[in-house]
Amino acid sequence: MIEIRDLSLRLGDFNIQDINLSIHDGEYFVILGPTGAGKTVLLECVAGLHRFKKGAVFFNAADVTRLLPEERSLGYVPQDYVLFPFLNVFDNIAFGLKQFKISAAEIKKRVDEIAGILGITQLLRRDTRSLSGGEKQRVALARALAPSPRTLLLDEPLSALDLRTARSLRLELKRIHRQLELTTIHITHDLTEALEMADRVAVIQDGCVEQVAEPEAMLFYPDGDKVADFIGSPNILDCDYCRNLGQGVMEVGCGSLKLTVAHEGADIKKVAILPRHIYVSETRPPGLSVNGFQGLISTIESVGNVVKITMDVAGKKLMSEIPSYIFDEMDLVVGKEVFIILRMRRIRIYESNR
Amino acid sequence: MFRILKGASGERVFRTATISALVLLALFFIGIIVSLLAYTKWDTFISALGSSEILSAIKLSLMTATIAAVISMLIAVPVAYAISRSSFPGKDIVDSLLDLPIVVSPVALGAALLVFFNTPLGSAIDDNILKFVFSVPGIVLAQVTVISALAIRLLKSTFDGIDPRYEQVARTLGCSKPEAFFRVTLPLARDGLIASTLLTWARAVGEFGATVMLAGATAMKTETLPTAIFLSLASADVEKAIAVIFVLILIAVAALLIIRKTVGRRYRV
Numbered sequence: 001m002i003e004i005r006d007l008s009l010r011l012g013d014f015n016i017q018d019i020n021l022s023i024h025d026g027e028y029f030v031i032l033g034p035t036g037a038g039k040t041v042l043l044e045c046v047a048g049l050h051r052f053k054k055g056a057v058f059f060n061a062a063d064v065t066r067l068l069p070e071e072r073s074l075g076y077v078p079q080d081y082v083l084f085p086f087l088n089v090f091d092n093i094a095f096g097l098k099q100f101k102i103s104a105a106e107i108k109k110r111v112d113e114i115a116g117i118l119g120i121t122q123l124l125r126r127d128t129r130s131l132s133g134g135e136k137q138r139v140a141l142a143r144a145l146a147p148s149p150r151t152l153l154l155d156e157p158l159s160a161l162d163l164r165t166a167r168s169l170r171l172e173l174k175r176i177h178r179q180l181e182l183t184t185i186h187i188t189h190d191l192t193e194a195l196e197m198a199d200r201v202a203v204i205q206d207g208c209v210e211q212v213a214e215p216e217a218m219l220f221y222p223d224g225d226k227v228a229d230f231i232g233s234p235n236i237l238d239c240d241y242c243r244n245l246g247q248g249v250m251e252v253g254c255g256s257l258k259l260t261v262a263h264e265g266a267d268i269k270k271v272a273i274l275p276r277h278i279y280v281s282e283t284r285p286p287g288l289s290v291n292g293f294q295g296l297i298s299t300i301e302s303v304g305n306v307v308k309i310t311m312d313v314a315g316k317k318l319m320s321e322i323p324s325y326i327f328d329e330m331d332l333v334v335g336k337e338v339f340i341i342l343r344m345r346r347i348r349i350y351e352s353n354r
Numbered sequence: 355m356f357r358i359l360k361g362a363s364g365e366r367v368f369r370t371a372t373i374s375a376l377v378l379l380a381l382f383f384i385g386i387i388v389s390l391l392a393y394t395k396w397d398t399f400i401s402a403l404g405s406s407e408i409l410s411a412i413k414l415s416l417m418t419a420t421i422a423a424v425i426s427m428l429i430a431v432p433v434a435y436a437i438s439r440s441s442f443p444g445k446d447i448v449d450s451l452l453d454l455p456i457v458v459s460p461v462a463l464g465a466a467l468l469v470f471f472n473t474p475l476g477s478a479i480d481d482n483i484l485k486f487v488f489s490v491p492g493i494v495l496a497q498v499t500v501i502s503a504l505a506i507r508l509l510k511s512t513f514d515g516i517d518p519r520y521e522q523v524a525r526t527l528g529c530s531k532p533e534a535f536f537r538v539t540l541p542l543a544r545d546g547l548i549a550s551t552l553l554t555w556a557r558a559v560g561e562f563g564a565t566v567m568l569a570g571a572t573a574m575k576t577e578t579l580p581t582a583i584f585l586s587l588a589s590a591d592v593e594k595a596i597a598v599i600f601v602l603i604l605i606a607v608a609a610l611l612i613i614r615k616t617v618g619r620r621y622r623v
Contacts, residue, residue: 049522069525076526082519095537147528156367232523 007055014041017209030198038207039187048091073082075144075152081136089125096147134165234272256314261347270350277322277346281339291342402597411582419558422497426505434509455503464567492569497558505554512546545617556609
């Protein structure tokens with residue numbers, strides 16, 4: 001268990017105040033917040049890279065506030081990876097192991113093992129500068145994991161990667177987390193990433209913790225305007241009935257809107273979908289469309305570089321958010337009939353009635 | 355006003371002006387070297403080079419400069435690291451103070467050193483520990499005084515260019531602060547270390563002002579290459595002076611070539 005108590009620190013432009021968090025053993029804990037919220041500083045405090053006067057950090061009830069970074073047995077993956085450019089991939093991964101005074105054969109065995117887990121065995125002889133972003137991230141992870149830390153700290157691990165690489169690494173991170181039973185603290189500014197990966201999420205804004213909750217609870221019951229604004233008003237629908245279709249799929253009815261969602265287990269009370277996960281099209285999308293509907297545009301509002309469109313769909317109001325450059329290529333006006341798709345995998349569900 | 359400097363013609367004028375400056379400067383240096391060559395007769399050049407006086411000057415210069423460069427680097431690495439990474443009250447003042455030897459005339463520095471060795475403390479050192487005044491250790495000391503500031507400047511910019519996060523990551527991987535320095539920062543500074551060592555060494559080979567003040571200009575004893583030029587010209591032996599000038603140019607070119615070969619494009623000097 002990692003506990004942060006009353007931590008305050010001012011560092012240049014960053015200012016974090018009275019942070020209190022406790023992270024359970026084996027938990028995948030995501031710290032979510034906009035750029036400049038102080039997330040990285042907070043993570044660096046856990047890693048022991050900053051000295052602070054006010055507050056304390058505990059690992060398993062032992063005060064580690066004054067411990068040096070090398071005494072904390074943490075795996076730390078900074079943003080942009082910070083691989084050592086004068087070492088090849090193998091030596092980067094072996095870097096921490098060489099502090100253990102173990103034989104070269106043992107080092108090699110451990111590097112091979114960890115490279116196998118991360119699927120980078122074929123990269124071991126490569127120069128780090130010739131690696132792609134995803135490969136660099138895997139090497140940085142392997143380097144952090146090689147000395148078998150108890151805790152893994154990830155600073156925006158996916159933000160510099162292209163969408164496809166980020167998606168596969170997301171699954172990979174969860175798998176590694178389960179396989180190695182690591183307590184993981186993951187920092188991100190990406191809501192979808194947080195919702196998908198976290199056991200629990202802490203929303204931090206302007207250096208303060210605004211809410212700590214399970215992803216569903218945060219989405220359905222944001223605590224205060226700051227969190228609600230940051231989440232960006234998801235579409236939340238109450239469900240009247242649900243029917244198990246088998247194979248992990250359920251049909252839920254929200255008024256006259258029938259949705260297919262990926263879920264097994266208890267009945268669903270509410271579903272939520274973020275505006276950015278509702279696709280709008282002028283023509284009927286080809287092929288079989290799960291969760292495809294028709295609706296009438298009721299309002300169009302341009303906010304920054306996205307356009308928010310509200311629609312009447314089967315008696316419900318739904319909001320979609322599309323990038324301006326895509327909106328500009330379409331011919332969308334108030335009153336027009338459009339086709340929409342709610343991406344099944346992106347529909348979040350809530351079981352209990354609160 | 356100055357319509358010619360506007361628009362496309364302005365671009366042309368500007369380009370011509372900057373390139374002409376470059377060409378003129380190049381011509382100036384080529385002219386100097388050509389005039390040296392024109393003045394030299396090949397056989398007198400060779401015999402001057404082979405004279406025992408010049409050979410001993412070459413030997414003394416290479417030896418003292420090498421020792422001075424090594425000492426300067428041993429001083430400069432910790433000092434440059436301290437200035438680059440730590441902050442303490444009065445850091446700016448210390449930082450500016452360290453620049454003084456670069457700006458102050460080497461003759462003044464040498465004279466100051468000589469004065470120091472005439473104080474009770476200085477003469478005690480000179481008499482009991484190591485003789486500096488008018489001796490070979492004096493040459494090394496004079497060179498170190500002049501070049502260590504240069505070494506610190508070059509290394510500071512090297513350390514400034516190394517992201518402190520490399521050390522932070524090394525710390526989370528189990529390195530103590532000194533271990534992180536030796537395992538990460540020094541390897542990252544490799545190019546800067548090589549370049550600074552060679553540049554300060556080359557500067558030490560050419561050092562004259564401070565050396566002549568502290569160590570004097572005794573032929574065959576404290577006669578470095580620059581001192582040899584001075585002594586040759588003083589005795590109107592132009593041939594010999596030119597021979598030494600070419601030796602110095604050769605050493606400088608060699609140093610720059612080695613920097614380019616080993617460090618290549620990664621470190622611009």
